[in-house]
Amino acid sequence: MSAPLAISLAAPHFLLLLCLIPLGACLQVMARRRRRRHAVRLPATPTLAALARRQPRWRRWLPATLLGLAVAALALALARPERTVAVPVERASVVLVIDTSRSMQATDVDPDRIEAAKRAALSFLDKVPKELRVGLVAYNDAVHTILRPTEDRDGVRLTIEALEATGGTATGDALAGALQSLRERVGDRGGRRPPAAVVLLSDGKTTDGQDPVEVARQFGRLRIPISTVALGTPDGVLPGPYGGAGGFPVPPDPVTLRRIARASGGEAFEVDEQQELKRIYERLGSRLGTKPKREEVTAGVAGAGLAFLLAGVLLTLRWRGRVA
Amino acid sequence: MSPSSGLVPPVAAQGPGRMPAAAVNAMDLRLVRRAAGALPGEHRSPGVGTGTELAQLRPYQVGDDVRMLDPAASARTGEPHVRLQVPERALTTWVLLDRSASMAFGTAERLKSDVADGVTEVIGRLAIRRGGRFALTTCGAPADRILAPKGGRAALATMRRLVGEGVAPDGFVAPDALTHGLRRVAGLARQPGLVVVVSDFREEGTGWRRALRLVATRHRVLCAEVSDPRERALPDAGTLVVIDPETGATAEVDTSSAAVRERYAAAEAARAAEVRDAVRRAGAQHVALSTDGDWLRALGRALA
Numbered sequence: 164m165s166a167p168l169a170i171s172l173a174a175p176h177f178l179l180l181l182c183l184i185p186l187g188a189c190l191q192v193m194a195r196r197r198r199r200r201h202a203v204r205l206p207a208t209p210t211l212a213a214l215a216r217r218q219p220r221w222r223r224w225l226p227a228t229l230l231g232l233a234v235a236a237l238a239l240a241l242a243r244p245e246r247t248v249a250v251p252v253e254r255a256s257v258v259l260v261i262d263t264s265r266s267m268q269a270t271d272v273d274p275d276r277i278e279a280a281k282r283a284a285l286s287f288l289d290k291v292p293k294e295l296r297v298g299l300v301a302y303n304d305a306v307h308t309i310l311r312p313t314e315d316r317d318g319v320r321l322t323i324e325a326l327e328a329t330g331g332t333a334t335g336d337a338l339a340g341a342l343q344s345l346r347e348r349v350g351d352r353g354g355r356r357p358p359a360a361v362v363l364l365s366d367g368k369t370t371d372g373q374d375p376v377e378v379a380r381q382f383g384r385l386r387i388p389i390s391t392v393a394l395g396t397p398d399g400v401l402p403g404p405y406g407g408a409g410g411f412p413v414p415p416d417p418v419t420l421r422r423i424a425r426a427s428g429g430e431a432f433e434v435d436e437q438q439e440l441k442r443i444y445e446r447l448g449s450r451l452g453t454k455p456k457r458e459e460v461t462a463g464v465a466g467a468g469l470a471f472l473l474a475g476v477l478l479t480l481r482w483r484g485r486v487a
Numbered sequence: 488m489s490p491s492s493g494l495v496p497p498v499a500a501q502g503p504g505r506m507p508a509a510a511v512n513a514m515d516l517r518l519v520r521r522a523a524g525a526l527p528g529e530h531r532s533p534g535v536g537t538g539t540e541l542a543q544l545r546p547y548q549v550g551d552d553v554r555m556l557d558p559a560a561s562a563r564t565g566e567p568h569v570r571l572q573v574p575e576r577a578l579t580t581w582v583l584l585d586r587s588a589s590m591a592f593g594t595a596e597r598l599k600s601d602v603a604d605g606v607t608e609v610i611g612r613l614a615i616r617r618g619g620r621f622a623l624t625t626c627g628a629p630a631d632r633i634l635a636p637k638g639g640r641a642a643l644a645t646m647r648r649l650v651g652e653g654v655a656p657d658g659f660v661a662p663d664a665l666t667h668g669l670r671r672v673a674g675l676a677r678q679p680g681l682v683v684v685v686s687d688f689r690e691e692g693t694g695w696r697r698a699l700r701l702v703a704t705r706h707r708v709l710c711a712e713v714s715d716p717r718e719r720a721l722p723d724a725g726t727l728v729v730i731d732p733e734t735g736a737t738a739e740v741d742t743s744s745a746a747v748r749e750r751y752a753a754a755e756a757a758r759a760a761e762v763r764d765a766v767r768r769a770g771a772q773h774v775a776l777s778t779d780g781d782w783l784r785a786l787g788r789a790l791a
Contacts, residue, residue, distance in 0.1 A: 199737065204657075206589035206689055207718045208731035212738040214747065403507050472649045483744055 171457070173243035179290055180238035182230045193225060222482060229475030236468030246460045249453035251292040255358045256312035257285055257451050258298040258341040259323075264364040265303070266413035267328035269366070271399035272437055277328040279437040280364050280394060283444040284323045287362070288316050290448030298344050299323065302337035303330030306372055311344045312359075333372030334365055334419075342381060360451045361389045362444070363423065366399075368416045375419065380428035382451070388429035391420035395434045491708035493629030496653035496767035497591035500598055503605025506783060511528065514787045516580060516613045516681055542571045561777070563754045565748050578620050579636050580614035581706075582607050583668045584650070585686030587627030587661055588732040591654045594717040594780030602713045602782050604650045610683050611646050615639060623649060624675070625659045626668025626686075633675070657732045665690045673705075682706045684771075687713050688762045700769040707791060712762060715778045774776045 172178070172375060252356070267277040276302055288297060296312035303484050308326075310319055338361070345359050361382065369375055402410050417433050423475035424431035434440045517578075544560050547567035580745035584607055590600040607623065614621040621642040623634035634645055655661070663687055672682055682702055702708055726741045741747055748763070759775075766773040774789035776782040 198726060202728040202730040202737055204732050205717070205729040206592050206687065206732060207751075207755060208729050208734075208736055208738055209691070210758065211729055211740050211751060212736065214750050215738050215740055216710070236615060321723060483741065 170460075171245050171247070173245055173459070174438075175242050177238055177241035177243075180241065181235055182235055183238070183417070185281040187227075187234070189232060226475045226482075229454065229471050229478065231442060233468045233471035233475060236464055236471055238462050240465035240468055243459060243461050244464060245457045247455045247457050249466045250456045251294040252358050252454050254296070255294075255360075255451070256296040256298060256345060256422045257291065257359070258300055258312060258345060259287065260300045260302070260337050260341050260363040260365075261323075261326065262332055262334070262337075263301050263303050263307075263326050263328050263330070264332040264366075264370075265329050266332070266366050266395075266399075266401065267414050268400055269395060269399040271396040272312060272394060272440070274437075276326075276366055276394055276399075277326065279440050281323050281326055282437065283364075283440040285320060286441050287444040287448040288320060288323075290416045292453060295422040295451070298340045298341070300337050300344070301326050302333055302340070303328075305333055306340040309340050309344055315453050321404055321414045331370040332365065332368065334363070334369040334423075335373035336371070338375055338378040338382070338423075338484050339373065342378065342385075342387075345387065358454075359387045360429070361387060361427075361452075362392070362447055363389050363420070364391070364392045365414045365420060366395045368419065376422050376426055382427035387427065388477070389423055389427040390429040390451075391431045392440065392443060393417040393420045393431070393433045394435075394440065493655070493659075494586060494653040495656045496602055496651070497598055499593075500591075500653075501593075501596065501601050503601050503608060504597060504782075506605060510783055510787065511609055511612055512709065514609070514613055514790050515616075516578065516610075516619070516790060544568050544570055577638075578614070578617075578619040579678050579680040580619060581636075581672050581680065581682045582610055582611060582621075582623045583665075583672055583684045583686070584623060585627050585665065585668075586625045586654050586658055587664055587685060587689075588655045588657050589689050590713070591657075592718075592732065593715050593778045595715060595777070597778050599687055599713045599778055600654050602776055602778055603711075605782065606683070606685050606711050606713075606776070606786060607646065607650055607715050609697050609783065610740075611643050613790075614681075615642055616695060617700075621646065622676070624668060624671055625649070626671075627664035628655045629659060629661075631668070631671075633671070641655065654728060655733075658735055660733050661668045663692055663694055665692065666692065666694040667699045669695060669702055673698065673702045676702075676706060678709075682708045684708065684710045684749050685713065686710075693765075696765045696769055699766065699771055703770035708769075709787065710766045710771050710773050711776055711789075712759075712761070712766075712773065713776045713778070713782075723748070 199390045261280055263277065266274070267280065269276050284299075291297060293314065293414045294317075297315055297316065297319055298312035299308060299310040299322055300306060301308035301322070308322060310322055313319070341361050345361075379389055393415040395413070398412065399414060400410040400412050415433070418432070421431040423429075432443050434443060531605055545568065546559060547556065547569050551569045555569040555571065557568050557570040560570070584603060586600075590603060591598055593599050593601065611621050611623075613646050615638055618638060620636040620638045621634075622636040623646050624633075632649055634642070634649060637645065665684075665688070669684070676682065684699070699708065699710070721740075721742050723774075724742045726739065726743070728737055728739050730737045740751075763773050772789060774785060
């Protein structure tokens with residue numbers, strides 16, 4: 164994971180100026196030692212010693228420390244520090260593809276798989292930047308819900324909350340539907356394609372429709388990564404006819420999902436509990452909608468240097484009555 | 488370094504300066520004590536001792552010196568009589584000279600020790616007039632010298648030799664030097680006379696005040712406090728490290744700050760006022776001599 168606040172330097176050789184600080188400290192120590200060597204004979208020294216006791220020790224060093232900090236800040240500003248920030252990508256789109264087949268009723272993921280998927284998708288919506296367009300494709304035997312990528316979150320939210328789990332799994336058709344919705348978006352502008360991504364959550368083998376890996380290869384050619392999440396434990400079972408144990412086993416299919424992710428240039432995750440699912444969605448949400456950008460923070464650092472300089476000079480003026 | 492007393496002549500000694508003979512001749516030492524009672528003759532005046540001039544013949548009283556018994560008068564009257572002489576008004580002047588390392592300091596025209604030497608010289612010249620005697624003792628030196636009461640020019644020669652030896656070297660600490668010196672004078676000076684204390688009164692303790700009171704009960708005491716203008720006020724010289732000549736203690740001070748200079752001047756003024764009050768409370772006379780300006784005139788004014 165990239166740290167949101169990584170600082171790099173555009174001209175690091177200026178950091179050699181930091182050597183001025185120990186040099187300054189050395190000069191001050193040498194000046195003090197020379198003063199002691201050429202001490203002045205004065206029989207009234209006890210009077211002066213009684214007077215000198217009043218000033219606290221830290222007052223002597225504070226202005227010099229502030230000036231040293233100012234030098235350090237200005238040297239750092241000369242080295243042009245740059246900060247990597249995450250800026251929202253313009254006109255980016257993300258499509259959430261959610262499997263709503265009957266196998267999602269299994270209770271191996273608390274409370275059941277479809278509930279966990281819905282909650283994770285809702286927290287994804289909270290995490291993405293608001294400039295990001297989010298679309299939704301929900302499928303079982305065939306694609307039954309398509310929401311084109313849009314900035315209106317409320318519609319997407321309502322649709323996610325209304326999802327129910329029945330039917331088979333037609334992953335390939337769902338991916339083709341997602342590609343279609345993105346193409347419509349993509350085709351608007353012509354020229355450069357705005358970035359897009361897909362998050363696919365499925366829990367089982369594909370039972371109907373086209374081969375999802377083929378469709379994933381198309382995604383790869385268009386450079387739209389599919390991040391896949393395989394939800395469920397290997398011994399997940401559908402609840403039995405009377406709510407008891409001994410139902411139909413519905414293990415997830417991580418192999419196919421990994422192939423889909425590899426073919427399109429995305430990441431593959433395997434999740435077996437709700438919190439982890441939520442976390443993965445949140446991570447994807449904060450990553451997919453943004454890209455790292457380097458911006459210079461020279462002005463801020465130089466301002467800090469100026470502030471230290473002013474503070475040091477003002478303190479010296481106040482305590483000594485003159486600037487140096 | 489003088490082997491006997493461990494004193495060194497101070498570097499940059501300038502000498503006491505001009506002491507015009509006319510000015511010195513105009514000065515005089517006087518032993519003036521107020522009469523204790525209103526009626527003359529009520530109390531014995533100090534200095535009753537042996538002389539040559541007959542004062543009175545009176546009957547013997549218990550306590551009189553038996554050597555004073557006059558055989559002729561005793562035979563005539565049948566009672567023992569004693570012969571009393573007019574006491575000689577021979578004044579003994581003691582000088583307590585401070586020879587500590589802090590005296591070898593001066594920034595104006597001369598050092599404090601030069602002023603002290605000059606004061607001793609003048610007092611010596613005045614003291615041997617009219618058959619008076621002069622005595623000297625030093626304090627603050629590694630080995631303190633005592634010059635026994637002597638009259639005539641021989642006393643001056645010995646005094647000049649003693650004074651020329653110098654002051655204590657830097658780093659020699661003599662705590663309570665002034666107190667010991669005053670007690671020594673109180674013990675040595677039997678006859679009421681004049682005691683002159685020449686010092687800068689920069690002693691840490693306060694024991695010298697009681698010793699001074701002790702001396703002042705019997706003698707007339709003149710305290711000549713020698714000081715330097717830079718001891719009273721500091722100039723603007725940037726950040727300095729000052730070192731005490733006696734103890735070697737250092738202190739760093741930023742003299743460019745007006746507040747520090749004012750505080751120092753106030754502290755020194757308070758200290759000087761305290762010394763002056765203590766001297767007056769002890770019953771002694773105080774005169775402040777400075778290394779700049781005319782110390783001879785100030786001394787003459789004090790002795791008048």
